[in-house]
Amino acid sequence: MIRFDNVTKSYKNLRPALDDISLEIQKGEFVFLVGSSGSGKTTFLKLLLREEVPDAGTVWVAGRDIGELSQWRVPYLRRNLGCIFQDFRLLPNKTVTENVAFALEVIGRPRTVVRTQVAQVLDLVGLGEKGDRMPHELSGGEQQRVAVARAFVNRPLVLLADEPTGNLDPATTQGIMKLLDRINRTGTTVVMATHDVGIVDTMRRRVIQLDQGRLVRDQARGVYGFGDDMTVSSRGVPAVPVAGAGGGRAYDMAGQPESGRVAAVRARRGVR
Amino acid sequence: MAVSFEYVAKETVTNLWRNRMMTLAAVLTVAVSLSLVGTALLLRQAVNRQIGQWSNNVSLQIFLDAGASQPQVASVRSMIDQTPQITRCTYLDHAQSYAQAKQVLAGSPTAIAALTPATTPTVFKCQLTSPGDAATVAATFNSGVPGVYRATSPSQSIRVMQQVTNVLQLILLVIAIVLLVSSLVLILNAIRMAIFARRREVGVMKLVGATNWFIRVPFMLEGLVQGVLGALAAVVIVLLSNVGVSYLIRHYKVSVLGSAVLPPHDLVVTELVVVLIGVIVGVAGSSVAVRRFLDV
Numbered sequence: 290m291i292r293f294d295n296v297t298k299s300y301k302n303l304r305p306a307l308d309d310i311s312l313e314i315q316k317g318e319f320v321f322l323v324g325s326s327g328s329g330k331t332t333f334l335k336l337l338l339r340e341e342v343p344d345a346g347t348v349w350v351a352g353r354d355i356g357e358l359s360q361w362r363v364p365y366l367r368r369n370l371g372c373i374f375q376d377f378r379l380l381p382n383k384t385v386t387e388n389v390a391f392a393l394e395v396i397g398r399p400r401t402v403v404r405t406q407v408a409q410v411l412d413l414v415g416l417g418e419k420g421d422r423m424p425h426e427l428s429g430g431e432q433q434r435v436a437v438a439r440a441f442v443n444r445p446l447v448l449l450a451d452e453p454t455g456n457l458d459p460a461t462t463q464g465i466m467k468l469l470d471r472i473n474r475t476g477t478t479v480v481m482a483t484h485d486v487g488i489v490d491t492m493r494r495r496v497i498q499l500d501q502g503r504l505v506r507d508q509a510r511g512v513y514g515f516g517d518d519m520t521v522s523s524r525g526v527p528a529v530p531v532a533g534a535g536g537g538r539a540y541d542m543a544g545q546p547e548s549g550r551v552a553a554v555r556a557r558r559g560v561r
Numbered sequence: 562m563a564v565s566f567e568y569v570a571k572e573t574v575t576n577l578w579r580n581r582m583m584t585l586a587a588v589l590t591v592a593v594s595l596s597l598v599g600t601a602l603l604l605r606q607a608v609n610r611q612i613g614q615w616s617n618n619v620s621l622q623i624f625l626d627a628g629a630s631q632p633q634v635a636s637v638r639s640m641i642d643q644t645p646q647i648t649r650c651t652y653l654d655h656a657q658s659y660a661q662a663k664q665v666l667a668g669s670p671t672a673i674a675a676l677t678p679a680t681t682p683t684v685f686k687c688q689l690t691s692p693g694d695a696a697t698v699a700a701t702f703n704s705g706v707p708g709v710y711r712a713t714s715p716s717q718s719i720r721v722m723q724q725v726t727n728v729l730q731l732i733l734l735v736i737a738i739v740l741l742v743s744s745l746v747l748i749l750n751a752i753r754m755a756i757f758a759r760r761r762e763v764g765v766m767k768l769v770g771a772t773n774w775f776i777r778v779p780f781m782l783e784g785l786v787q788g789v790l791g792a793l794a795a796v797v798i799v800l801l802s803n804v805g806v807s808y809l810i811r812h813y814k815v816s817v818l819g820s821a822v823l824p825p826h827d828l829v830v831t832e833l834v835v836v837l838i839g840v841i842v843g844v845a846g847s848s849v850a851v852r853r854f855l856d857v
């Protein structure tokens with residue numbers, strides 16, 4: 290579904306924001322993207338959305354090299370990628386229903402489709418009753434649910450979340466994570482950048498850790514902490530530092546070009 | 562991609578209303594500048610009509626005696642051919658000359674009644690390499706050439722009138738162009754403010770995959786509407802001024818404005834030009850704004 294081949298991205302600074310990243314995310318996976326502030330998580334997500342383009346390397350989404358997309362096709366890429374953010378980004382002068390409907394209207398969906406899909410997704414996020422509220426009449430958690438509804442209403446292949454719980458209290462955070470988990474179970478790939486130790490440690494999903502733009506850990510059913518080998522092994526799940534001699538996914542791909550090519554072919558043919 | 566008409570119309574009207582002060586400024590400037598353009602065009606047409614009706618770009622007319630014989634006509638023609646200052650001549654026979662006289666004298670039926678085709682002199686209408694030669698060339702033909710009744714060049718007063726209107730026209734056009742440029746800038750700025758006011762919506766639209774055109778069209782349309790509204794106001798102003806002028810003529814018989822009242826055809830063409838310029842200014846202003854400030 291998503292594949293990075295030796296992707297490097299620098300802004301004006303000397304140190305690249307992402308440095309030679311190679312990894313693959315399968316359809317239906319739930320991935321946490323962790324790392325300290327400035328480690329390149331948002332940049333990673335921006336590359337997927339083609340808000341930025343890599344300086345070197347290739348980003349694949351749904352079997353397409355998105356660097357090859359002409360400018361006018363980028364919107365069609367984005368229709369396959371739902372997005373939520375720490376600051377919700379709702380339109381303050383539109384009701385909940387209008388906010389969600391907006392996402393379908395502006396891609397030219399017919400009105401009947403808009404009406405049914407919006408109602409469905411509002412039920413899914415548990416806001417079926419609050420469609421006529423304005424965003425400022427909702428709690429933060431509810432606003433984030435609206436944002437999730439908007440991101441998911443067009444049934445994207447991938448849901449990208451950049452610190453979606455950064456502004457929420459632990460209880461509300463739990464609610465949002467349950468929701469993302471439910472969405473993930475429908476087969477939607479979820480990539481979530483986060484600083485929240487609690488949710489990463491309780492959900493036990495794949496964890497990709499970045500440090501100063503480098504991929505330093507790619508761990509199935511991982512936890513937040515890094516270098517905290519004691520905790521990890523005591524729980525029976527070995528951490529696999531990529532830079533070391535281990536056999537993590539990313540290492541596999543980088544180390545064995547053969548299997549990498551097979552994966553690329555698979556990705557290219559892959560379910561769109 | 563179906564850009565729904567309803568969506569675009571709603572967006573455009575909302576934008577215009579939210580931005581109404583800027584819109585008003587832009588529309589008024591377009592209106593004033595296009596009124597000037599329209600006035601300049603009408604003035605030009607009126608003056609050309611007055612001068613051109615009987616001189617038709619001719620700088621020398623050689624009238625022949627009503628009873629000039631064929632050989633006399635032929636010898637005048639060969640004399641014309643041998644005059645280097647004359648570039649081109651057309652000959653109007655009795656019938657053509659009569660038809661033209663009727664046009665020129667349209668305002669005075671008694672004069673027309675006095676004419677018949679046979680008594681109307683035939684005429685050579687000639688163009689000169691330079692109008693300054695008119696007097697000397699006329700003098701040669703007036704020095705007793707057989708068959709020539711009289712050679713005349715357009716009177717000095719008409720040339721002065723032509724020059725005055727040319728200058729007037731130029732001034733009007735310069736002012737109009739300056740105002741057009743400022744209206745373009747005003748429209749550009751209005752659209753820029755509209756884009757700024759809606760940056761949140763634009764951000765969401767980009768995020769959920771609205772196409773560039775879908776995002777741009779309402780803004781472009783907003784500029785177009787401003788240009789067209791201004792142009793329509795100008796159309797009304799030009800119409801009113803035309804009505805005003807014809808009223809003045811009828812009431813005070815201002816002879817200088819003799820044919821300043823234009824036939825409907827000229828008026829329609831002028832108004833169409835005005836609307837077209839309005840459309841161009843609106844679209845140009847908003848295109849630049851959209852390209853500069855809406856990085857999709």
Ligand SMILES: Nc1ncnc2c1ncn2[C@@H]1O[C@H](COP(=O)(O)OP(=O)(O)OP(=O)(O)O)[C@@H](O)[C@H]1O
Binds near residue numbers: 300329331332333
């Ligand atoms: N538009 C930009 N121009 C220049 N430098 C940038 C830009 N965006 C990010 N950077 C730099 O790139 C690096 C990675 O930034 P990024 O936003 O990806 O980090 P992050 O992991 O999302 O951090 P945080 O957890 O604080 O959100 C940082 O050093 C940042 O300063």
Ligand SMILES: [Mg+2]
Binds near residue numbers: 330331332451
């Ligand atoms: Mg970030």
